[in-house]
Amino acid sequence: MTELTQQKCEACRADAPKVTDEELATLIKEIPDWVPHVRDNIMQLEREFKFRNFKLAMEFAIKVGNMAEEEGHHPAILLEWGKVTVTWWSHSIKGLHKNDFICAAKTDKLFD
Numbered sequence: 001m002t003e004l005t006q007q008k009c010e011a012c013r014a015d016a017p018k019v020t021d022e023e024l025a026t027l028i029k030e031i032p033d034w035v036p037h038v039r040d041n042i043m044q045l046e047r048e049f050k051f052r053n054f055k056l057a058m059e060f061a062i063k064v065g066n067m068a069e070e071e072g073h074h075p076a077i078l079l080e081w082g083k084v085t086v087t088w089w090s091h092s093i094k095g096l097h098k099n100d101f102i103c104a105a106k107t108d109k110l111f112d
């Protein structure tokens with residue numbers, strides 16, 4: 001399988017398929033630090049990133065935002081002192097699409 005970080009987000013319409021439980025089980029192995037959880041009845045991928053201060057956290061949040069703009073796929077980003085919480089899901093399908101796993105993998109790469 002092509003590494004998630006080598007893939008691009010594709011246009012995701014309301015009728016695009018959500019990832020199945022089987023696909024989730026396979027894809028999550030590539031992004032083991034992300035936790036799938038349900039919020040407002042929508043499956044999402046979430047990870048906390050820790051930093052030494054606010055500025056480093058803010059710079060990371062900006063990098064994630066710039067990557068999201070390039071991909072045309074946008075996360076929720078919570079910026080706090082020393083911490084950034086990134087949450088990916090696909091609004092149009094109210095769930096997880098392959099795009100979310102691609103973007104989660106790209107987020108990990110920005111942190112390395």
Ligand SMILES: C[C@H](O)[C@H](O)[C@H]1CNC2=NC(N)=NC(=O)C2=N1
Pocket residue numbers: 012072073074075088089090091092093
């Ligand atoms: C028109 C625009 O491309 C769409 O609204 C995109 C923008 N970014 C998006 N981001 C996410 N996470 N889910 C979407 O469904 C989504 N839709």
